[in-house]
Amino acid sequence: MSNNRPLRVAVVGAGPAGIYASDILSKADVDVSIDLIERLPAPFGLVRYGVAPDHPRIKMIIQALHKVLERGDVRLLANVDFGTDVTLDELQDHYDAVIFSTGCIKDAPLAIPGADLDGSYGAADFVSWYDGHPDVPRTWPLDAQHVAVLGAGNVALDVARILSKHADDLLPTEIPDNVYEILKQSPVTDVHVFARRGPAQAKFSPLELRELGHVPDVDVIVYPEDYEFDEGSMAAIESSNQTKQVVKTLTDWALADPSGFSASRRLHLHFLHAPAEILGEDGKVVGLRTERTRLTGDGTVTGTGQFHDWPVEAVYRAVGYFGSELPGIPFDPIKGVIPNREGRVVDATGEQVPGVYATGWIKRGPVGLIGHTKSDASETIRHLVEDVESLPRAAHGDPEDITTFLKDKGVDVIEWNDFVNLEAHEIALGQAAGRERIKVVPREEMIAIAKGVSAPTA
Numbered sequence: 001m002s003n004n005r006p007l008r009v010a011v012v013g014a015g016p017a018g019i020y021a022s023d024i025l026s027k028a029d030v031d032v033s034i035d036l037i038e039r040l041p042a043p044f045g046l047v048r049y050g051v052a053p054d055h056p057r058i059k060m061i062i063q064a065l066h067k068v069l070e071r072g073d074v075r076l077l078a079n080v081d082f083g084t085d086v087t088l089d090e091l092q093d094h095y096d097a098v099i100f101s102t103g104c105i106k107d108a109p110l111a112i113p114g115a116d117l118d119g120s121y122g123a124a125d126f127v128s129w130y131d132g133h134p135d136v137p138r139t140w141p142l143d144a145q146h147v148a149v150l151g152a153g154n155v156a157l158d159v160a161r162i163l164s165k166h167a168d169d170l171l172p173t174e175i176p177d178n179v180y181e182i183l184k185q186s187p188v189t190d191v192h193v194f195a196r197r198g199p200a201q202a203k204f205s206p207l208e209l210r211e212l213g214h215v216p217d218v219d220v221i222v223y224p225e226d227y228e229f230d231e232g233s234m235a236a237i238e239s240s241n242q243t244k245q246v247v248k249t250l251t252d253w254a255l256a257d258p259s260g261f262s263a264s265r266r267l268h269l270h271f272l273h274a275p276a277e278i279l280g281e282d283g284k285v286v287g288l289r290t291e292r293t294r295l296t297g298d299g300t301v302t303g304t305g306q307f308h309d310w311p312v313e314a315v316y317r318a319v320g321y322f323g324s325e326l327p328g329i330p331f332d333p334i335k336g337v338i339p340n341r342e343g344r345v346v347d348a349t350g351e352q353v354p355g356v357y358a359t360g361w362i363k364r365g366p367v368g369l370i371g372h373t374k375s376d377a378s379e380t381i382r383h384l385v386e387d388v389e390s391l392p393r394a395a396h397g398d399p400e401d402i403t404t405f406l407k408d409k410g411v412d413v414i415e416w417n418d419f420v421n422l423e424a425h426e427i428a429l430g431q432a433a434g435r436e437r438i439k440v441v442p443r444e445e446m447i448a449i450a451k452g453v454s455a456p457t458a
Contacts (some may be wrong), residue, residue: 006033007388008397009236010095012082015045017360018101021377022074023266035095036069037086038078040134041446042071042422044057045103047133050438052158053167055208056436075399077406079447082247083327085411090354094402097384099357100329100338100345101377104366108320108336112148113342114278115317117284120142121150123159123318130162130183131174134443136357139178142186144313144324147430148288150275151318152195153203157212163192164218164267173438174430186457190266190399192310196293197301199226200233201251206245218338219263222253226271232299258322276307278315289312321366329356338362343380344387355391357384418450426451 011018014036022034046410051058107122128136149160168185181249236243272293279287288310293301323336332339359380430437
């Protein structure tokens with residue numbers, strides 16, 4: 001680049017995808033200055049606000065992300081909402097390139113009757129609530145004894161586990177106080193997880209599945225009549241060690257003697273049941289209707305025309321995440337992603353949008369685990385580096401220009417040192433209660449603590 005200054009790059013979204021992209025770009029053979037722009041007052045995205053609080057091993061990923069941001073060569077500008085506080089035109093006035101890594105935070109739609117009934121909930125909303133997301137309500141209506149969870153992935157397992165687990169067993173975690181108090185009052189006795197395909201097609205991680213068997217005072221029940229394998233299932237078991245482990249764990253549970261079940265809560269895993277309708281009365285959920293399915297030989301299923309009604313008072317839809325459209329940015333409403341070619345964003349005509357890139361779930365859709373975003377980010381950064389000489393030059397490329405611009409607009413920007421204040425406060429709150437951390441939930445309180453306006457009260 002010319003003009004005697006580093007390449008200026010904004011990465012919008014400070015979750016794992018954005019931080020990995022920033023880290024990889026910082027180590028590329030380019031003189032670069034990177035700002036990581038985040039809508040929330042805290043970084044780390046779905047690791048902070050999408051992973052269940054009783055999964056500390058997964059949350060260890062934060063330590064690696066933490067090390068990237070504490071180095072100082074990637075600047076955090078949090079509490080800055082793209083589309084409200086700053087537009088694409090305004091970013092391009094301050095940066096030579098912009099990478100979008102905003103992820104997928106909404107629930108994918110489920111097109112069955114009754115999905116909009118009172119008592120039918122999106123799993124993403126529930127996860128945001130129990131993880132203390134600052135932009136969701138502090139309360140949640142936990143008044144059902146019998147609950148259905150639709151889905152065969154790790155999010156479905158997380159939701160089912162949090163619903164069935166006793167609140168006191170979550171106290172050692174960073175669960176927010178308001179979440180603990182509501183879970184403590186939950187009358188739930190039975191949580192039913194429904195998967196439309198067979199055990200060999202489940203997308204559970206072996207570790208997450210095994211953890212279910214260690215939840216105190218919760219029996220895991222798998223039904224032998226749901227156990228069916230076709231040629232495609234056997235091929236999946238033989239070719240994947242992960243699938244083999246999942247099937248073994250499920251098999252052990254299916255063979256368990258029911259006379260040994262004595263817990264006060266039960267978590268039922270049902271296979272070969274496709275949700276057909278959420279049943280309601282007076283606008284409220286009163287049941288779930290599923291259609292029995294059968295494997296067709298290649299691991300897929302077809303309906304049998306046999307239906308079963310399950311008396312439940314709440315349904316949680318854990319059928320996947322979906323991307324959100326960003327103002328002024330091309331969007332594919334069918335796939336829920338920013339259209340791109342290997343990270344280079346393209347418009348409706350297929351032409352590359354100069355200086356605009358994407359990475360993570362908003363680039364490829366909500367598939368893969370957190371670690372998979374590294375290779376995805378590498379691809380995007382490789383193309384950005386290839387494009388360096390052709391990138392349009394920002395008129396206001398001094399790093400202080402954007403902070404002055406945001407300050408003049410009245411934006412309370414949270415930088416890394418501010419977040420460190422918030423983090424220290426949360427840790428102090430936890431230590432005072434004999435816990436590792438207690439997460440601060442209200443946005444205004446997060447900002448005040450980060451800025452030193454509100455002193456820690458641990």
